Amino acid sequence: MKHASPVRVVIVSALTIGLLAATVAAFEALSVRSDATLACLSHTSLLMSEVAEIDGFAIDVDKDLPVIDRGSAPGEQPPAYVADYQSGHITGYLSAVAIHGPDRAELDAVASSLSYPIGRLPLVPLEGPIVEHNQGLLEVYVTVRAFKSETGVRSWLSSKSAAFAQSHYAVAPSPDKRIALAITGSLGPDDGLHEHILIYEVTSASSVLELAYQGGSGLSETIVAPETDTAIQRFGQACGPE
């Protein structure tokens, strides 16, 4: 049986203590990042509370996003934004007129014709007479995605831009310098019965705020400007500067 020499014991002890110290440091660093991320996500989940309170919107989605979209395929490494993703949250707001208004019956009739169960909320994205009769804002989705680094942010924006360009949506830098990417399109045929959509991607050092506005043919940047200003301001306060 071999005995450990005093020198070896000292070396092993030093290495172990070093490892312990490094682990504690990593733990503290992760705790700080985790706390900051949590604060960012929880604060921004309330970004659009004024919309709900003032304009008669109701929350239809309020969910954590533990993973990021589909983004992996057999035999391939996922893109940087998948590997770099930390956590996220989506909050969705649906216009009360879609829930309780005169076109709700038509929405439920469509759902029934598809053999869908009828629940408290109508089928979304909205389509049909509800879109035709309400040309302004009908749905809002606020998503915050937190990444471990700026690499994830850049990868996300690049992927998002390519995906929408492929999908024949209009992708362009916004005149508003706070917005990294502005995307416009139609959720189905542009026939007045399917919602228009306006998506903004706003970045901080390691987070991305996505504002998705859906509504009738009158949906415009001007209409949603107050909500956009509020959201970007609060995102900046909670999640850091660009």
Add this chain to the structure above:
Amino acid sequence: MRGSIRILIAVVLAMATSLSPAISRGALAAGQCFDQFNWHAVAASGYANNVVGTAAWTTSWSSWSVPSGAFSNVAVWIYDDSGHYLEGGFYSGAGSNVPWTNGMLPYYTLNNGTTQFNGAGDYLTANASTWIEAHDWTGPYSTYVHVQSFYLYPGTYTMLTPRHNYFQGETSNTSAWMGGGSGETFSALWEDNGSSWHYWGFHNDCADSPYWINSLGSDSWTIGGY
């Protein structure tokens, strides 16, 4: 001294273990059948130079739920060995150009799943016999995804040979149902470049708990779980 070292090591390991949930989903890599980022049920078959399409017959969900997860989907794939992938199927929950749906919509992805398009307005009929197909060959409109009566066209997408046949059910969170929860059966085929269809000859399966996949034969299986 050895006892002290063991205690120190135990403390380090305990701290590392306690860190896992806070770090990322990467901590869940062990035991995942596909990757550490989402939950899957997978059936992988063979490959050949003359594969132009992969498809499956199934039944769309009669009930579905993504109560605290981001999405649930089922899809067939064809892909080559050079990084080209075409995925086609249907989903509910979070999407790309459709931020959120509580219905079932067809979708496709290209490029390792990163270029995603959701078929807004193309609500699938529930509890209905459903064909899902990913097709890629030369010529205009020959790259498409076909789900129930809906076709999605990504544009020309050059995929090399050989091409693999592959199926995947996927969720973002174990609170989301897969395959309608109680189970969804698939019967898979592949198409050759002479437009003839063939049933898969075999498939290798795996699933991440709590989801499951049960083989029913060389070309068929059932997935489910929540």
